[in-house]
Amino acid sequence: MFRNRIPFAELLGISVDVQVKGFVADVTATLKYKNLEENAVEAVFVFPMDDDSAVYCFEATVEGKKIVADLQEKEQAHKTYNEAISKGLQAFLLEEDTSSGDIFSCSVGNLLPGQEAEVTLCYVRELPVEADGAVRFVLPAVLNPRYTPKGEAQSVTATRPQVPIGQIPYTLSLDAHFQSPYGISKIESNCDITPLEYTDSDKTAAKVSLAEGHKFERDVELLAYYAEVNKPSVAVELGVSGAPEGSVMAHHVVMLNFCPSFPEAEEQFTCGEFVFLMDRSGSMECAMNSKPNSPQRIQSAKDTLVLLLKSLPLGCYFNIFGFGSSFESFFPESVEYTQKSMEQAVIKVKEMDANFGGTEILQPLRKIYKTGVRPDHPRQLFVFTDGEVGNTKNVIQEVRKNAANHRCFTFGIGEGASTALIKGMARAGSGIAEFITGEDRMQPKVLKALKYSLQPSVKEVALKWSLPPGLVPSVLSAAPRSIFQGQRSIVYAQLKGKVSAEREVSLEYKYKDEVFRNVLPLSFVDGKAERPTIHRLAAKALISELEDWDDSGLEETKKKILEASLQSGVISSLTAFVAVNKDTKQLVEGPPVRRDVPAPGKEGAEALCYVWCPSLRESINVSVITPGQSAASEGGGGGDAYCSVMNSEASEEYESPFLRLISLQNADGSWSLGSDLAVILGMTEAVLKSKKPQQSVDDSAWATLLAVIRLHTMYLGQRDEWELLERKALSWLKPKAGLRCLVSAVLPTLLFLGYLF
Known part of the structure; x- marks a missing residue:
């Protein structure tokens, strides 16, 4: 699967300095190279970069001499670089990939045998604020191979050699300094970091460092909590x-x-067309994170879809699309949300698998947009994907063309999801973008977006x-x-x-x-x-x-x-940084040997998952996962060759008690009094009925009230996920006869929960 060893590791290490002031990060990253070969080499490093980053400086240091790069029109920069290499001079090139603004490549040309060189790039970027008030900085470290649809130019990520995670021959160090005039309460990370150290007495400045031994299996995320964050x-x-x-x-x-x-509106729209576009490519079978028994991306997405379906209002329209190398929809066109259509959709959701091959999102998008918008039912598009596509710009342009007819909410699932795709689609469609990584739960982020879509515009x-x-x-x-x-x-x-x-x-x-x-x-x-x-x-x-x-x-x-x-001096898709060492002491004769810096990849059986997926065998050549070859050729592969079907425990269907409870809710917001609900509540159906305050009380009203109480008493920490379900339930309950009798029966509980009917 992989080379047994990488004999010549041109990139030795990456050191990063992060200066955060409020909501802006200024980052300096230095890459140290050394030629361990007997011939001159050209080292090429392809790496991820957040799409919002403004790269403003690139320079090289060779034998104590600093060479500051010029920003040139891209074609001219390539000409400058190639001419320097052909003359035997050392040259350095930094550019954004033509396919996507979140992929960069750095070329170090004519590095002499035994010679060391450092290249430094600087960029600034805005920092988003999470729902819990954390200011979030991410250093991208994961770049999955992007799927290339047939007829498209091959992604640069497809030709990178890979080695198993843990055997990456270069290291990563990071120091981060935070400043906020309102004080810093804490800094958390998804990686091991040093203890928080305040650098001034009033706790308005602090620093942390990344612990040694980062394995490049995840992006480095730092969450800073300021004393005041929602202040204009x-x-x-x-x-x-x-x-x-x-x-x-x-x-x-x-x-x-x-x-x-x-003011937050008490009422919600009961109109609207909700279209859910779900990635069902092979890579969605990967685990959500690297921890044992982590759920698969597709399973987490399925659970989320069930919650969404249960949370929709009566009177709206909806449809669900699944896409991969091909696509399909649950219904020929959006259907009215009723008990029957909801039940049909829930059954189909639970049958979904990540078995649709590659990641071609453009065709289902065009299909959705060709379908006419329903009068008085504004379209809301929810897109779930791990973002491993090679035609990012085409997809974003398609969303923008149709921006007047819908809003687009996007969700990047798992490590390495394309920030250019996820943010670009949301920006073009006037929606919001969310990323679900590490141990994040998908459901609260998605339900928050649904709440936005249900509010008056x-x-x-x-x-x-x-x-x-x-x-x-x-x-x-x-x-x-x-x-x-x-x-x-x-x-x-x-x-x-x-x-x-x-x-x-x-x-x-x-x-x-x-x-x-x-x-x-x-x-x-x-x-x-x-x-x-x-x-x-x-x-x-x-x-x-x-x-x-x-x-x-x-x-x-x-x-x-x-x-x-x-x-x-800020790089764009049409420009590139180029530096030439005109004082090269020893000219190189002939072209240098190209060496692509290896990227982390899955090992052994995990990387071979496609071989064991019969439905995909015709769409992918097993050799695409060989280092140095295309991982996106023949219309298949890309990041989808990295899914794991080996973790049988993680891939087993498991429905939590919470999901079982909400799965029983009807489309109108009510629960039915039956054996399934009784089991969840820990009693028999007969006992449940006998507990009614009066036998004349409607069974469904009694069941609904008990289900709502169950949500409050057992799942209060997940309120963001069931808040819309509760609103439907209460709206259904209020006009019911006998409600006062029900309230009296459970009054202590209701008072404790703060209910007011």
């Missing part, structure tokens, strides 16, 4: 002196961090400026097209002209019939920074906005992307 803020940077006139860097830039808030979103005469705002990133309760909205803008006084900017929007305003003051006193971090983030936002809309290849758009990239 504004950051201002004055223009950079010497920057080209008219460029992003030349003028003042503001980063507006809004935290919109509005926020309309007429606009920025309103109050500025002195002569100071003109220019928005660099699009104003939010949708707003959700508790979700931050970040906007970058450029201010051209003379600053004369403090002013303000507001985000205005209409919720139902009421207009809300979130006001932020603008202060230009302390706007100058040592490094133009906000300018770089703004440039990245502008570049991303232009690239998202560049689906027709317009030359004018490409020109704007190039200008924004070259003038700001």
